[in-house]
Amino acid sequence: MDSYIESVYEGIKEKDPDQPVFHQAVLEVLETLEPAIKKFPKYKEFAILERIVEPERIIQFRIPWKDRDGIIQLNRGFRIQYNSAIGPYKGGLRLHPSVTQGLLKFLGFEQTFKNSLTGLPMGGAKGGSDFNPKGKTDSEVENFCTSFMMELYRHVGQFIDVPAGDIGVGAREIGYLYGAYGKITNLHGTCVLTGKGRTFGGSLIRPEATGYGTVYFVQEMLKTRKDDMKGKTVCVSGSGNVAQFATEKCTQLGAKVISLSDSSGWIHDPDGIDAKKLAWVMDLKNVRRGRIKEYAEHFKVDYSAKGSPWSLKCDISLPSATQNEVDAKEAKALVDNGVIAVGEGANMPCVPEAVEIFQEAKVLYAPGKAANAGGVSTSGLEMAQNSMRFFWTREEVDAKLHQIMVNIHQIAYETSEKFGDKGNYVLGANIGGFLKVADSMIAMGYLS
Ligand code: NDP
Ligand code: 2IT
Helix, strand or coil: CCHHHHHHHHHHHHHCCCCHHHHHHHHHHHHHHHHHHHHCCHHHHCCHHHHHCCCCEEEEEEEEEECCCCCEEEEEEEEEEEECCCCCEEEEEEECCCCCHHHHHHHHHHHHHHHHHCCCCCCEEEEEECCCCCCCCHHHHHHHHHHHHHHHHHHCECCCEEEECECCECHHHHHHHHHHHHHHHCCCCCCCCCCCCHHHCCCCCHHHHHHHHHHHHHHHHHHCCCCCCCCCEEEECCCCHHHHHHHHHHHHCCCEEEEEEECCEEEECCCCCCHHHHHHHHHHHHHCCCCCHHHHHHHCCEEECCCCHHHCCCCEEECCCCCCCECHHHHHHHHHCCCCEEECCCCCCECHHHHHHHHHCCCEEECHHHHCCHHHHHHHHHHHHHHHCCCCCHHHHHHHHHHHHHHHHHHHHHHHHHCCCCCCHHHHHHHHHHHHHHHHHHHCCCCC
16 A cells, blocks of 8 residues: 555544544545555645545534433434535434444545535535434434434534435434424525425435435446346345335336345345335335334245345345445355346445455446435435525436436546546546545645
8 A cells, every 4th residue: 555545544543443434434445546646646745635534523412302201311413524625514414323423434534525426516524313213202203303403503504514314314304303493593495404305495306316326326337338227136225215215216127126124134025026015115114114024024025134135146236224234255145146236325335345356256336425426416406406496396306316327427437447447436436536625625725
């Protein structure tokens, strides 16, 4: 490894030794930036790597809230404002018991490069809390979201920082957060959050965008091999927002999705999860808030609490649950079973060894920061519509999302070729996202 890159990597480990997923995300990016760092000495001269790995600002706060018995509960909240070189901070909020500063630093760091790739003016951020929405009543979630916003409101705004959803944060949570923001500030109709409900400023297609976008990206990868989605067998993990709409788009394009999962287990439906079954899943997960096991009971298919869908034979794999959910053994099984393409709907779902296995086997492999960028892209389109005080139709937003995914594929593909490793989408996406942020930081002076 280049000595400059190595010293930056060693630096982050020394400063924050207890943040392994953050180290993992940084290493993956730094390793692939090597050809750009060598070609352009200015990045070292202006200390760009040291600056880009360090968040501009980390906000941490306490979130007291009252549960259904009137007992005061306490959670920890964060907002990591990572990089504002190309626009206001932008990125989701995650509500999950595993949330720590290190986890959100990994996600905020990734977001900076992802947002740059979209071509829209958005900086990078991430936030959330170790609050567990599972098993909570709507009132408890509302109490929590209101308390969360009582602190967050002073740090966000359409020209400052624009949060959105992520794991555990969907339409319900964004609604409560937006309601609280309006009450606290008396500012209405500003795009302080994206993923809002349709009736109060949300963009059409934002709910669908991450899943649809991931499939659009996979379509572009397949095109490079004169192939398409029709007739393909697809394994999807997760059963939340990204998994649901990735499944919908695959089915619309003539592919067959045979798996879904949640943190308890996974189902295998060899006949395919068609539109009717998917509507049932959406009701199960978004309304009844049940477990994927119930799908197996309802549709009489296999369910397993052990292992993962990656043991199944499929053409395309779309990991859409969480980080590090595909290990080396599972990647090997996918390759042995003939997988052609892997598109990361989730953020960093494949461990580094799994990525190596895919790349060595010449599997078309799309890293999350390229493949799942459709979500934040459509958040950017929501910001644009709110500024105009006007809405585009479903077809208009979908066409713009599609074009953005085609562009991101083109940037990643052409950049990989330009820097000597054609078809390496990790290298292409990392360098492609990096150059714009780094050049903006240099142009705006050393304080940026
Ligand atoms: P949801 O909360 O809607 O769904 C998450 C799904 O993943 C659920 O099925 C959940 O199961 C499962 N899951 C979560 N944590 C774990 C875990 N530790 N182990 C196993 N399964 C787990 O979230 P999204 O669909 O929005 O997010 C999924 C992924 O996509 C995340 O990596 C997120 O960062 C990424 N992403 C999301 C975007 C968006 O617009 N929403 C945009 C870009 C990326 P269970 O219910 O049992 O917890
Ligand atoms: O990881 C992501 O890109 C998201 N969770 C979406 C962020 C956003 O601002 O829409």
